[in-house]
Amino acid sequence: MVGSKPFNLSLYKLALKHTSVAEDTVNGLKISNERLEYLGDAILGAVVAEFLFNKFPFRDEGFLTETRSRMVNREALNQIAIKIGLSKIIEKEFKGKNLSAHKSIYGDTLEAIVGAVYLDRGYDFCKKFILKRIIIHFDVDGIITTTSNFKSKIIEWSQKENKDVDFQTLSVSGNPRFKEFHVHLLVEGEVIAEGKGSTKKKAEQDASKNACEILKLDI
Amino acid sequence: MVGSKPFNLSLYKLALKHTSVAEDTVNGLKISNERLEYLGDAILGAVVAEFLFNKFPFRDEGFLTETRSRMVNREALNQIAIKIGLSKIIEKEFKGKNLSAHKSIYGDTLEAIVGAVYLDRGYDFCKKFILKRIIIHFDVDGIITTTSNFKSKIIEWSQKENKDVDFQTLSVSGNPRFKEFHVHLLVEGEVIAEGKGSTKKKAEQDASKNACEILKLDI
Incomplete structure (x- = not known):
């Protein structure tokens, strides 16, 4: 899915560990993907910001900010995660446990994957990953129509x-x-x-x- | 201030053009630093996110998110802009016009400078610039004490x-x-x-x- 063999596979495994399936370690800490999600959210925000900056050279910052927030919101990311098949992998990870209580889990995990790709491969690779595997699935024209x-x-x-x-x-x-x-x-x-x-x-x-x-x- | 000679000087000049001193072009568009500010805000957010991710390997995403928002808020950035002398350059740009109406102008301009550095030199250079010239001025321990x-x-x-x-x-x-x-x-x-x-x-x-x-x- 990332388009290349990972250097550090454990990062990607961690990215799939939603807090609801994470196990407690001996010292009571939960090892989950939440920190990766936090990081991925920030990297995704930066890449989407630049993508819109370049795509709309004559639009003001209000338009860009609004469009960006519509692209990186939880519901939009959930949809992308389903489109790229990430949801299938997540469901396997949950091994039949009920997923319906965690509607945002697909989008959360997508962000965590972005965080893992960033740590594994650096910004430039991660940017290409986001542009080619995530942003490509956005209906940007549909989004900007409603933004404007x-x-x-x-x-x-x-x-x-x-x-x-x-x-x-x-x-x-x-x-x-x-x-x-x-x-x-x-x-x-x-x-x-x-x-x-x-x-x-x-x-x-x-x-x-x-x-x-x-x-x-x-x- | 950036620590290296710019490749594209006009980007940095644009970064200093606050909307209140920007001139209208013939077609009614204002050429100001607002788009650069939008981009810089996103890049700064990503770099600060990673900085905290690495600095606090055992803290959860709630702590990281809260600390980040305290670092990149307008008031904190205004203070940094004054510390690094950016305010002096801005005041020169305003040529004696009253600045008091625009309290956020220092922080806004700092973000625009980050946007300019990013476009001029790319992510890795910009990240080093942010770490060495901006984050170094934050009292991170003071911030986390109040966060916690x-x-x-x-x-x-x-x-x-x-x-x-x-x-x-x-x-x-x-x-x-x-x-x-x-x-x-x-x-x-x-x-x-x-x-x-x-x-x-x-x-x-x-x-x-x-x-x-x-x-x-x-x-």
Whole structure:
């Protein structure tokens, strides 16, 4: 799965030891993959950050940050782990024990594997592994579509529900060169969400995002 | 400051362009350091994660995550930027403009510099730069002391204030191999905070941390 023979196989074995199947050692410490998961999470975050930085040279940091958090969230990583067949290996490791209580186990283990690859082979190899074996499975275009259009989602919703939606700029703070806009999003004249941003557009986008969450709109 | 001659000087110049001093280009885009800051934040996070992973081989991921977030927070990075003299360069860049409105500018710029170093020289060089020029300035022992002892802080407070503090285990969920403890922290018989964790100790630590925030105890 990693695409090359491991130098240190025990790292990969450890990566598969979820805390729920880990055994206590004599001194009461549990040997599990949680530390590898912590490390892998950080390395994955860095590689995904650079991937988006290069892929979208004209998008701002708000867009990049939001897209990244959608790619490295637990649910997205669970899906990838299933796609690449990691879930099969994990199920074997659990030897028939009930997995349903640990929904995040696939994504957790995927991160732990990234941590193991990083320790075993270093950053550059691990980066290639992440790009070729993980990021390739992301529907990045699908993700960015939903990242970009919270406001249009709200407008669409308001038309379907026949509700009146309005944005009000509450305040603009800062100085002429470094502004912060603070807006309210109103539905039928009532404030349901607020947002902030360095431009009016960004603040409205932020408020729309919060409104999508409050209204539980699928995005 | 980086410890070596840059290959691409313009990256470093860009890293110093805070959005408040950035000029609009003809097409309305602002050329600022925000994208570099986004990238640098991710790289810094990965290097700090590995640094702590290696430094504390017997500590769990909860401790590592908490310590990392204390190291890469805005205030800590502002302090480092001042220590290494980056603030002086930034002030020159601002040419006498008022900096006080942008308290986070030093830390932001430090992250942007990390992003520039990474793009200019690659991960391994950037990692050495972060270890030798940034992490070296952290009082890691001071940080971990406050990370570890929320509970003792609460006990200490209760003795000074002559208040009765108690922990109650509310519930233990999960299965025998993967438990989650849920505890309440009571002061004078009243619940003031709650906490969760995979052991009773961790749950109490978590509740104590929340209580420290609620009681506004300096930690």
